[in-house]
Amino acid sequence: MGEERIERDSMGEVRVPADAYWGASTQRAVENFPVSGLRFPRRFIRALGLIKGAAAAVNAELGLLEPRLAEAIAKAAEEVERGDLDAHFVVDVFQTGSGTSTNMNANEVIANRATELLGGERGSKLVHPNDHVNMCQSSNDVIPTAIRVAALLGFAEDLVPALERLEAALRVKAEAFDEVVKVGRTHLMDATPVRLGQEFRAYAEQVRRGIERLGSAAERLADLPLGGTAVGTGLNAHPDFAARVVARLAERTGLPLRRMAHPFEGMGAQDALVEASGALRALAASLFKIANDIRWMGSGPRAGLGELRLPALQPGSSIMPGKVNPVIPEVVRQVAVQVYGNDHAVAMAGALGDFELNVMLPVMAHDLLWSIDLLARAAEVFRGKCIEGLEADAARARELVEQSFPIITALVPRIGYERAAEIAKEALATGRGVREVAAEQGVLPPEELEEALDVRRMTEGGILTLGGE
Secondary structure, three states, X not given: OOXXXXXXXXXXXXXXXXXXXXXXXXXXXXXXXXXXXXXXXXXXXXXXXXHHHHHHXXXXXXXXXXXXXXXXXXXXXHHHHHOOOHHHOOOOOOOXXXXXXXXXXHHHHHHHHHHXXXXXXXXXXXXXXXXXHOOOOOHHHHHHHHHHHHHXXXXXXXXXXXXXXXXXXXHHHHHHOXXXXXXXXXXXXXXXXEEHHHHHHHHHHHHHHHHHHHXXXXXXXXXXXXXXXXXXXXXOOOOOHHHHHHHHHHHHHOOOOEEOOOHHHHHHOOHHHHHHHHHHHHHHHXXXXXXXXXXXXXOOOOOOOOOXXXXXXXXXXXXXXXXXXXXXXXXXXXXXXXXXXXXXHHHHHHOOEEOOEEXXXXXXXXXXXXXXXXXXXXXXXXHHHOHHHOEEOHHHHHHHHHHOXXXXXXXXXXXXXXXXXXXXXXXXXXXXXXXXXXXXXXXXXXHHHHHHOOHHHHOOOOOOOOOOO
16 A cells, blocks of 8 residues: 545545645545446547636636636646546446546545645545536536537547548549449349449448448537536526536637536436437448458459458468458458447446436446547558558459340340240359340340440449440
8 A cells, every 4th residue: 555645525535646736525436336348439528628718717717716717727727628637537337327436536636636736635625526517507417518528529539630631532433443343242142244343333332321420420419518506407506607608618619619508408318419319330341341341352362252351451360271261351441340339338327327327427428439549540450451452353344244144135035034034044054144044045246245244334223225326
């Protein structure tokens, strides 16, 4: 045991490590919640620093807080925002459901650091964690506000930029692969031809729509319940406090933040977090689908589809020499599965708001923000280590499309479905191509048959006409 100091709260004395910036309330939480070892992410702690600093400045403007105390609090809060004091945020994610322990962790760290800046000793409460740092606030409005600010920062700073870069990379490949004709597949079975570029254009559109869904969810996240204090009524908060703090937060972060018109909704329910998590789940589904398609098209190299060549990043087997696996698509799929799990937790937690407060806030914060970080990093890795290095095997793709019997579909308007089905069945039974069987049966003159079975033209849609008709 190292040196300790004695701190006091409303329940009595508590021994705290002498060099800790936290105090009695935090120490009780550390001792009461030794559950997971998980801590709130950096961006959430940053959001708490932003809120506490803005609150101190506004309380000074309103004449509620002595300017020298407010200045010291703001400086300490800025250190929290920068991450200088992260080692002193020690409360487990699994704690009191309102997040009160983490709010008090922030209050105590900031109060003790501010006290130190003013020349006092840690634990002396020259700056008081409740009376000064938490002025006009409650854990019940601060924690949901911090979650929203942190999520929006995650969207704006990391996730959306990563997705925009991924979308751009997919569009580059769509252009590069636009003349590669390949087998279309439905039900994992051969279907009419498509161009590889068309498939990649669809992938880019999936990512684009994912960005749009995030933007829609962000509109609700930007409504902050700060100022509701304990139950939404704003008891013990100055009438101008919330609007001024939110304005400062918006200016500091560049986010379009707004004071929530009805903070009761943003405290008793967490529907905005559930919606945002749902948008992340949809994005995860998109990335899973894209990664899985690429994984299938790159399968082989001898006994698979082999239409794509993925970058070779590392040996794929401890026993099979020369084996190289699609590791990046596998990473993306695992991230997606984790995001699905996080979303289920957030959705369940969102349904468990009781009257004026949802008491599942810490796990909602952890899982929502974790999903944002996971998807941002996965999108970057997917782009940089897989998409940008993809190559198409056009010859292999052409070989497979010529062997596939659904190209007979282009003849249906001229020879009818039943006749075309007979040709397809014979081709499948004999192992020959439908082009060969159709020519053998003389269903069309040779020149017209070749024109009708132009697989590149099939990718453009419509009823194929002959001879320029």
